[in-house]
Structures are given as structure tokens and as C-alpha cells.
Amino acid sequence: MKHRKTVIVGNWKMNTDVQSGINLAKQILDLSNNITNVEKIICPPFVSLTSIAKVLKGSSIQLGAQNVNPNENGAFTGEVSTAMLHGLVSHVVIGHSERRMFNDESSDQVAAKAVSLSKAGMNPILCVGEDLSIRKSGKAVNFIAKQLEASLKGFSNWNSLIIAYEPIWAIGTGEAATSAQAQEMAAVCRNIICNLTPDLGNSVRVLYGGSVNSKNVAKLLEQPDIDGALVGGASLNAQEFSNLIKLASSK
Numbered sequence: 001m002k003h004r005k006t007v008i009v010g011n012w013k014m015n016t017d018v019q020s021g022i023n024l025a026k027q028i029l030d031l032s033n034n035i036t037n038v039e040k041i042i043c044p045p046f047v048s049l050t051s052i053a054k055v056l057k058g059s060s061i062q063l064g065a066q067n068v069n070p071n072e073n074g075a076f077t078g079e080v081s082t083a084m085l086h087g088l089v090s091h092v093v094i095g096h097s098e099r100r101m102f103n104d105e106s107s108d109q110v111a112a113k114a115v116s117l118s119k120a121g122m123n124p125i126l127c128v129g130e131d132l133s134i135r136k137s138g139k140a141v142n143f144i145a146k147q148l149e150a151s152l153k154g155f156s157n158w159n160s161l162i163i164a165y166e167p168i169w170a171i172g173t174g175e176a177a178t179s180a181q182a183q184e185m186a187a188v189c190r191n192i193i194c195n196l197t198p199d200l201g202n203s204v205r206v207l208y209g210g211s212v213n214s215k216n217v218a219k220l221l222e223q224p225d226i227d228g229a230l231v232g233g234a235s236l237n238a239q240e241f242s243n244l245i246k247l248a249s250s251k
């Protein structure tokens, strides 16, 4: 029995419009609001956050955003600051490989986001992950250790942190990492945190993400260092996502 509470996060990415997002959130709420031994977070697109916050108000499901700009305000066209998200969401996904890839986000920038979120009292869900060529070259452990350390530069609010190990080769491919591969890398992440904060390292939650569904989630959650899942595609189907939460709750 792990002492860390399991957490299941749905990352909707750039899917749903405002109305379909409200509908999806309502369905997830209907099917899983009564499961309380799992922490549940959904991360819709920015434009849906205010309406979905109303749907989730007073429920057991928390709301997250998918990105944030660490600057307080100013001339950053198209960006959303921590101050804007404050009071609206409890969690923010940062450092997702899609943003590192398509928006050229560096680990330095991810670290700035983590620091700014913690100052504002929000919880970062910090993603790290290697691509297939790094995995094949046998350098994944080293790469993840470096990426995680760099993404945490200046950060110290360990109680607020959730880490997600998401190998790029497993995202959206239907080919999840094996539970042994996911465990190995989750342990690498935990070791890094334990080195940075010996007292609190063992209470930081480490999630796995990459083609998680209701068929593979149980096996992943059996691993000693995997405390939950960051779910993409399967979080867009209320029944599938709720099944996954139910399976996590019986772990």
C-alpha cells in the first residue's frame, strides 16, 4: 500500500469546444464524482476553463490548465499568466513534450513556470520524457535526470509538485511503455527529487503518461514509484476515463 494518494489527470490537449467540453466534464462528473480515494484533475483548453469551473464547483474533481506564461502581465500576445489562472485552476501542466517540441520550450522556461506557479499557490504537473532515438541509444536515464533537474531550477515548493514521466514514443501511439520501463524511469525521477529534498522526496507523486487506458492502468499503478497517470486520448471519453479512475481507486 503506497502512502501517496493516487492521482489521475486528463489532459484534453487541443480538443473539445466550449459546449462539448462542458458536456464531457458533466459526464465525467456523473460517473466519477463519488470516487474520492483518487485525486482527479481535468485539464481542458483555456477557453473552456471558466465554464467548466462552474460545472466542477463543489465537486471532487479539480481543474487544471495546460500551460502558463511565467511573466506577471504585459506585452505577451496570446499568453495567459499565473495571475489570470489564480482562483480558477488548482493545477497547471508544464513542460509537456508537445510544447517543448512545437513551441521550442526549454527546460529553463519550464523551470520559470514552475517557480511562478508555486509563488501563486498553484500546483505544477511537470512533464519530462525522452524521444525514441534517445531511448534506442540507451541514454534515457541520463537524459531524464538532466531534463528534470533543469526543469526544476530554482524551484523548492516540493509539496505542490507532481511529476509526469511521458516518453514521447508512447504518446498517442497506442504503445504504452511496459510497466517495468515506466517504473524504472519513475524511480529515476524520484531519486532526483530525493536528492534535492531528502525529507520530502518520497511524498512527491510521480505519474506515468503515454497511451494509458483502462486496460493497462492497473498494471502501471502496481509499480512502487508510479502514483497515477497523465491521460490524453482516453480522457476524452467519459466512460473510458471513469473506468480508468475506478480501476485506480481499487488499487
Ligand code: 13P
Pocket (backbone or CB within 6 Å): 011, 096, 166, 170, 171, 172, 173, 174, 209, 210, 211, 212, 230, 231, 232, 233, 234
Ligand atoms: P495519450 O494518452 O493520448 O498517449 O497522451 C498522453 C499525454 O501526452 C498526456 O499528457
